[in-house]
Amino acid sequence: MMPPPDRPADDDSDDAALFRAAIGDVRRLPDAAPPPAGPKPRPRARMAERDEAQAREEFRHALEDSLLEAGDALSYRRDELPPRVFARLRRGEISAQEELDLHGSDVREAEQLLRAFLHDAREHGLGCVRLIHGKGRSGSxxxxxxxxxxxxxxxxxxxxxxxxxxxxxxxxxxxxxxGTGAVLVLLAPRRR
Incomplete structure (x- = not known):
């Protein structure tokens, strides 16, 4: 086969006609399907959400109903702690190794200080600490x-x-x- 002779540049229409004649009839391909949509959101458990919200509300009300007054004593013992050890703590016979004074702190700051203090006390292997929270009698x-x-x-x-x-x-x-302006806290030993 011989190479086609060189043609002038304005002969592009002949090339298109030759191409169509060589290919024959064409049919249009269907449009491509759109890309798949993102996954549907997971169904929400609306009843469970309502139940949780109601439980939180009841818990909040229970806390409000059991709020302590200035002269009330704080007291709590886990079941695994022997009663005689708790009695020693109550009488002040277990000495506090560190103390944190929360006077002058607002609620948010006091919460952060308390979390950090208890974490550090536990990390350093302390067994008993004292927290001074005040009695709530003064406004300053x-x-x-x-x-x-x-x-x-x-x-x-x-x-x-x-x-x-x-x-x-x-x-x-x-x-x-x-007194009732401070609390002695017995910490669980750190697990290694």
Missing amino acids: GGDYVDSRGVPVLKNLVDRMLRQRADILAFHSAPPAQG
């Missing part, structure tokens, strides 16, 4: 009460300590060690 120095006259820091400390798995027991300190 962070030892404040809420609109109902309830001591804010005292109730915060009580709630946080009850929720922690590393707390074996706690009780308000004897009068010589701060």
Whole structure:
């Protein structure tokens, strides 16, 4: 076969006609399907969400119903702690190795300080610590009460300590060690 002779550039229409004649009849391909849509959202368990919200609300109301007053003693003991050890803690016979004074702290700061303090105490192998939360009698120095006259820091400390798995027991300190304005906390030994 011989190569086609050189043609002038304005002969492009002949090339298109030759191409169509060589190919023959063509039919249009169907349009490509659109890309798949993103996955559908997972179904929500609306009843479970409502149940959880209701449980949170009931828990909040239960906490509000059990708020401590200024003179009330904080007291908590896990079942695995022998009663005689708890009695020693209650009498102040177990000495605190460190202490944290929360006076002058607002609720958010007090919560952060308390979490960090308990974490450090546990990391350093301390067995007993004292937390000074105040009695909530004065309006100054962070030892404040809420609109109902309830001591804010005292109730915060009580709630946080009850929720922690590393707390074996706690009780308000004897009068010589701060009375109902402080609490002695017995920490669980650190697992290695």
